Amino acid sequence: xxxxxxxxxxxxxxxxxxxxxxxxxxxxxxxxxxxxxxxxxxxxxxxxxxxxxxxxxxxxxxxxxxxxxxxxxxxxxxxxxxxxxxxxxxxxxxxxxxxxxxxxxxxxxxxxxxxxxxxxxxxxxxxxxxxxxxxxxxxxxxxxxxxxxxxxxxxxxxxxxxxxxxxxxxxxxxxxxxxxxxxxxxxxxxxxxxxxxxxxxxxxxxxxxxxxxxxxxxxxxxxxxxxxxxxxxxxxxxxxxxxxxxxxxxxxxxxxxxxxxxxxxxxxxxxxxxxxxxxxxxxxxxxxxxxxxxxxxxxxxxxxxxxxxxxxxxxxxxxxxxxxxxxxxxxxxxxxxxxxxxxxxxxxxxxxxxxxxxxxxxxxxxxxxxxxxxxxxxxxxxxxxxxxxxxxxxxxxxxxxxxxxxxxxxxxxxxxxxxxxxxxxxx
Amino acid sequence: xxxxxxxxxxxxxxxxxxxxxxxxxxxxxxxxxxxxxxxxxxxxxxxxxxxxxxxxxxxxxxxxxxxxxxxxxxxxxxxxxxxxxxxxxxxxxxxxxxxxxxxxxxxxxxxxxxxxxxxxxxxxxxxxxxxxxxxxxxxxxxxxxxxxxxxxxxxxxxxxxxxxxxxxxxxxxxxxxxxxxxxxxxxxxxxxxxxxxxxxxxxxxxxxxxxxxxxxxxxxxxxxxxxxxxxxxxxxxxxxxxxxxxxxxxxxxxxxxxxxxxxxxxxxxxxxxxxxxxxxxxxxxxxxxxxxxxxxxxxxxxxxxxxxxxxxxxxxxxxxxxxxxxxxxxxxxxxxxxxxxxxxxxxxxxxxxxxxxxxxxxxxxxxxxxxxxxxxxxxxxxxxxxxxxxxxxxxxxxxxxxxxxxxxxxxxxxxxxxxxxxxxxxx
Numbered sequence: 001x002x003x004x005x006x007x008x009x010x011x012x013x014x015x016x017x018x019x020x021x022x023x024x025x026x027x028x029x030x031x032x033x034x035x036x037x038x039x040x041x042x043x044x045x046x047x048x049x050x051x052x053x054x055x056x057x058x059x060x061x062x063x064x065x066x067x068x069x070x071x072x073x074x075x076x077x078x079x080x081x082x083x084x085x086x087x088x089x090x091x092x093x094x095x096x097x098x099x100x101x102x103x104x105x106x107x108x109x110x111x112x113x114x115x116x117x118x119x120x121x122x123x124x125x126x127x128x129x130x131x132x133x134x135x136x137x138x139x140x141x142x143x144x145x146x147x148x149x150x151x152x153x154x155x156x157x158x159x160x161x162x163x164x165x166x167x168x169x170x171x172x173x174x175x176x177x178x179x180x181x182x183x184x185x186x187x188x189x190x191x192x193x194x195x196x197x198x199x200x201x202x203x204x205x206x207x208x209x210x211x212x213x214x215x216x217x218x219x220x221x222x223x224x225x226x227x228x229x230x231x232x233x234x235x236x237x238x239x240x241x242x243x244x245x246x247x248x249x250x251x252x253x254x255x256x257x258x259x260x261x262x263x264x265x266x267x268x269x270x271x272x273x274x275x276x277x278x279x280x281x282x283x284x285x286x287x288x289x290x291x292x293x294x295x296x297x298x299x300x301x302x303x304x305x306x307x308x309x310x311x312x313x314x315x316x317x318x319x320x321x322x323x324x325x326x327x328x329x330x331x332x333x334x335x336x337x338x339x340x341x342x343x344x345x346x347x348x349x350x351x352x353x354x355x356x357x358x359x360x361x362x363x364x365x366x367x368x369x370x371x372x373x374x375x376x377x378x379x380x381x382x383x384x385x386x387x388x389x390x391x392x393x394x395x396x397x398x399x400x401x402x403x404x405x406x407x408x409x410x411x412x413x414x415x416x417x418x419x420x421x422x423x424x425x426x427x
Numbered sequence: 428x429x430x431x432x433x434x435x436x437x438x439x440x441x442x443x444x445x446x447x448x449x450x451x452x453x454x455x456x457x458x459x460x461x462x463x464x465x466x467x468x469x470x471x472x473x474x475x476x477x478x479x480x481x482x483x484x485x486x487x488x489x490x491x492x493x494x495x496x497x498x499x500x501x502x503x504x505x506x507x508x509x510x511x512x513x514x515x516x517x518x519x520x521x522x523x524x525x526x527x528x529x530x531x532x533x534x535x536x537x538x539x540x541x542x543x544x545x546x547x548x549x550x551x552x553x554x555x556x557x558x559x560x561x562x563x564x565x566x567x568x569x570x571x572x573x574x575x576x577x578x579x580x581x582x583x584x585x586x587x588x589x590x591x592x593x594x595x596x597x598x599x600x601x602x603x604x605x606x607x608x609x610x611x612x613x614x615x616x617x618x619x620x621x622x623x624x625x626x627x628x629x630x631x632x633x634x635x636x637x638x639x640x641x642x643x644x645x646x647x648x649x650x651x652x653x654x655x656x657x658x659x660x661x662x663x664x665x666x667x668x669x670x671x672x673x674x675x676x677x678x679x680x681x682x683x684x685x686x687x688x689x690x691x692x693x694x695x696x697x698x699x700x701x702x703x704x705x706x707x708x709x710x711x712x713x714x715x716x717x718x719x720x721x722x723x724x725x726x727x728x729x730x731x732x733x734x735x736x737x738x739x740x741x742x743x744x745x746x747x748x749x750x751x752x753x754x755x756x757x758x759x760x761x762x763x764x765x766x767x768x769x770x771x772x773x774x775x776x777x778x779x780x781x782x783x784x785x786x787x788x789x790x791x792x793x794x795x796x797x798x799x800x801x802x803x804x805x806x807x808x809x810x811x812x813x814x815x816x817x818x819x820x821x822x823x824x825x826x827x828x829x830x831x832x833x834x835x836x837x838x839x840x841x842x843x844x845x846x847x848x849x850x851x852x853x854x
Contacts, residue, residue: 073619073646075784112664113718113730120718123710124664124729125782128657177789192500192619192646196662196784200794204714211792217646217784219500219619230555235623237539237551283550287631291540291547302551303540355552357502357623357644358785362604365638367627 052190053130058104061270062258062414065135065188066350066376067247069226073192074218074354075199076276076372078181078407079210081144086153090426092209096138096185097420099205103198106131109205123204125197132191136198138421139184139274139409158425160265162273162379163410169385170392171403178278178405181213186274186374188352192217214405216278218354218372225352231305231313234371235281235355236400238298239305242313245350256348256383257376259413267424270413272376275349275384278356278405281370286400297396299334307336319343333396339387347387349375370401380408479617480557485531488697489685489841492562492615493777493803494674496653500619501645501781502626503703503799505608505834506637508571513580517853519636523565523612524847526632530625533558536632550631552624559618563625565848566611566701566836585852587692589700589806590837596812597819598830605705605832608640613701613801615779619644641832643705645781645799652779658732658740661798662708662782663827665725666732669740672777683775683810684803686840694851697840699803702776702811705783705832708797713827724823726761734763746770760823766814774814776802797828807835 056064081089099109110121145159146152165180185202187195196217203212222234223241227248234240245252259271286294295301295308305313309321309329319337321329330337341348357369377383392398412422483491508516526536537548572586573579592607612629614622623644630639649661650668654675661667672679686698713721722728722735732740736748736756746764748756757764768775784796804810819825839849 113728117717117719119715120664120721120729122664123662123714125660125662127660127664127730193660193782196646196782196796200662200710200796203794204711207711212787212794213792215784215786215794217644217786219623219644219646233552233554233620235550235552235627237547237549237554283627284631284634287550288546290544292544294547301540302547303554355620355623357642359642359644360639365640367630367639367642369623369627 052132054133055105055131056133056135058101058136058415059417060414063137063271063411064104064414065137065186066272066352066411067225067245067253067257068133068135068188069229069247070221070223070352071133071135071188072190072221073188073195074216074221074372074374075187075192075195076216076218076374077185077187077199077203078141078213078215079183079185079203079206080213081152081182081209082211083209084152086155086426088209089153092206093138093421093423093426095205096202097415099202100136100138100198103201104131104134104136106134109201123197123201125200126194129191129194129197132189132194134187134189134191134194134198136202137186137188137274137411139186139411140422140425141181141183141407141409143180144182155425158265158267160259160263160268160410162381163408164381166275166380166385166388166406166408169388169403169406171388171398171401172392172406173402173404174406175404178214178216180407181409183210184274184276184407184409192219216276216356216372216405217358218356220355222353222355222371223351225350234353235283235369236286236294236298238294238300238302239313240353240371241351242300242305243317245348252348253350256378257350259378265425266427267412267422268410272350272378272411273380274407274409274411275373275375275377275380276405276407276409277373277375277403279371279373280368280402280404282366282400282402283369284366289400296331297333297335297400299330299336308334317342331396333394335391335395335397338391338395344387344390347383349377349383349387351375376411479559481560482532482558483560483562485528485563485842486844487841489699490564490838491531491841492564492613493699493779493838494652494672494680494684495560495562495615496656496674497648497650497779498560498562498615498622499617499648500615500622501643501648501799501801502614502619502622503643503645503801504612504614504626504630505568505640505642506610506612506630506633507640508579508609508636509638510636511579513582513853515636516580519633520565520848520850520853522632523629524842526629527563527565527625530628531558531561531563533561536628550624550628552627553621556618556621556624559616559621561614561616561618561621561625563629564613564615564701564838566613566838567849567852568608568610568834568836570607571609582852585692585694587686587690587695587837589808590835591808593702593807593812593833593835596815596830596833598815598825598828599819599833600829600831601833602831605641605643607834608836610637611701611703611834611836619646643703643783643799643832644785645783647782649780649782649798650778652777661780662710662796663713663721663725665721665727665729666740667780667798668778669727669732670744672775679775680777683805684777686805692852693854694839694849695837699777699805699838700807701836701838702800702802702804702807703832703834703836704800704802704830706798706800707795707829707831709793709827709829710796711793716827723758724760724762724827726757726763735761744769758823760821762818762822762824765818765822771814771817774810776804776810776814778802803838 108122
């Protein structure tokens with residue numbers, strides 16, 4: 001066991017993370033800033049097998065937790081602002097940055113047992129646990145900039161053009177209590193207690209400035225974001241993410257995921273856009289479907305993951321292949337046909353989804369379970385929304401799923417050492 | 428990756444688990460029965476470090492998942508019967524037994540891709556995953572025997588005396604939708620996807636006979652049930668389970684956990700009673716409490732886990748020790764004083780709790796999180812209920828928790844090879 005909080009526990013560390021200590025934070029960040037931004041250590045991270053002791057670098061050209069090999073567990077939280085005072089928000093971003101630096105390095109956010117009789121600054125449940133590749137990724141929703149038509153923080157001129165709500169999409173059955181949000185935090189780790197601890201402590205540090213809007217626990221990754229990872233199965237029992245973008249594909253990531261270097265909003269350069277969709281699977285209906293129907297809906301074989309008509313999971317998908325009866329092997333409404341870049345004129349997304357289960361649906365007694373779909377992209381309207389307009393009307397999968405939550409967030413660019421989240425947003 | 432379902436996938440295996448195939452099951456069970464019950468391999472299991480590939484034996488004198496070193500993740504499900512036909516229930520118990528045998532051995536419950544155009548018998552999301560020490564533990568609630576005063580299955584004469592609802596206890600704020608149940612399944616594994624898969628497939632096999640009543644996901648164990656395990660921390664940040672009963676303590680387990688060999692109901696010999704309590708922690712209040720208050724409430728130091736006044740987590744608790752001021756070091760209302768066997772005239776429980784988080788409380792915006800407390804014992808009324816009557820009134824911890832769900836289940840004795848769950852209940 002690591003001694004995660006030995007320093008803060010003895011009360012000798014800087015008490016920078018509480019709001020009373022903000023000036024201390026800002027000063028320290030300034031001093032540490034000399035080291036510069038540094039590159040995002042993608043090759044290093046992607047080559048290592050999942051390891052509970054390992055850390056993923058927090059600083060870099062892009063935020064970690066996007067093109068980082070997907071960790072096994074997720075705790076996701078959306079927050080709403082309680083203030084229209086931009087100074088308070090800037091302060092929060094500074095506090096959250098320093099906290100995330102500490103958490104991802106396996107440290108407590110502050111003393112567990114302060115000597116001055118105050119409440120612990122860290123809640124302690126991760127004390128002794130290695131970080132298990134924890135990443136903390138921050139995002140900003142459209143309502144951060146504008147609520148009820150109002151420029152609430154005076155930052156409307158800093159809003160990037162692509163940050164708009166997705167609007168109604170076919171197949172939506174959205175629950176407002178599981179949708180939207182002014183801010184988001186995605187905590188991924190191979191240890192769910194570490195991810196929970198991160199979100200809980202960030203929520204606590206934000207008390208009075210933000211309040212939790214919704215959260216989502218993901219118990220198993222359904223995507224592969226690195227060539228070093230096997231393809232996991234989703235709750236339909238199918239391999240998911242076979243043709244996902246990979247951390248090693250820098251050129252494709254630049255084209256499809258990272259905001260361009262000439263983006264007018266400097267704080268978004270090297271950033272991305274996250275679309276989060278809570279996709280409930282109607283698993284009882286799915287489970288009653290014959291295997292042929294399931295494979296027809298997806299367009300792949302269930303056990304091997306191979307495209308229909310091929311042998312191996314990674315065999316290329318040939319949408320023109322026909323069977324002996326002259327009909328397409330992969331049907332017109334098969335999910336992989338409609339989602340294929342060949343069909344969509346090149347739309348690609350970096351998917352980092354997680355399986356969830358949230359108890360039972362009290363109306364039906366059936367499991368409320370499915371896929372919490374997280375997709376990163378350069379433009380959520382030209383990518384996810386365009387794709388979903390097609391899938392939501394034609395995809396054979398629609399009979400077995402419904403989208404019950406939706407949110408879009410701008411993901412600011414990577415945070416250099418000594419800098420803080422979206423710093424140029426406030427410049 | 429193991430080839431979990433290679434056999435059934437090729438359609439050559441016996442199709443015993445669907446209800447259409449029941450006669451096949453019963454026959455096969457009879458044939459396999461020659462091997463006899465066999466002992467529960469406790470020493471073997473407890474000496475091994477958590478290992479995703481490892482299996483825990485299903486058969487034995489006691490059900491696995493009780494005095495088994497606690498796995499990291501939990502999926503728990505309570506079911507209600509949809510039938511009053513005892514033959515259907517007996518059939519379900521046979522089907523569930525064979526399914527659990529397969530699942531805990533890392534096998535699918537049936538073909539993933541049947542050749543006859545039928546739906547897959549196994550839902551497939553655990554295909555390729557090792558069992559990660561999966562255990563499946565079954566229980567029977569009081570309402571199984573009697574509902575609305577009626578002997579619904581004609582088995583009232585087989586009901587053990589100790590299987591009664593707990594009744595109102597101090598501190599209860601119970602949600603009926605998270606309480607009670609005719610049957611329960613506890614699935615524990617180091618891989619949550621494996622545990623989810625088990626519960627989902629058991630629910631599916633029971634379709635038409637049982638329906639899910641409630642479920643609970645536990646993301647991190649909070650108990651230590653073997654000397655081979657470190658003590659984890661609960662969401663209050665304190666080590667939990669320091670003085671728990673241990674798998675290695677056969678004599679204490681016989682006295683406190685296992686139903687006596689002279690129990691009149693034969694099907695309960697070697698069994699136990701499970702009390703499940705969903706304990707919501709008011710973590711925002713807790714997080715605002717000073718460290719001294721937190722330690723006073725628990726009676727232990729937060730970081731070390733040592734009893735107040737001692738140095739080490741495992742130092743014995745001395746309830747008579749006084750400080751320089753003449754006052755008890757461990758206060759009159761401290762949790763460990765009130766829960767101590769010295770105070771309770773020897774009450775002990777085998778705890779197998781898990782931390783949970785179920786999103787936010789929509790009324791408050793605070794995390795709905797806490798401890799899903801599972802306790803095994805010989806008599807739930809003389810043990811858990813007697814303890815909770817004391818704790819629920821006097822425990823300083825009450826300010827920071829509330830019990831929001833409650834259930835009690837009789838846990839039938841271990842299942843010998845070739846036999847099935849609670850077989851003597853139907854004899």
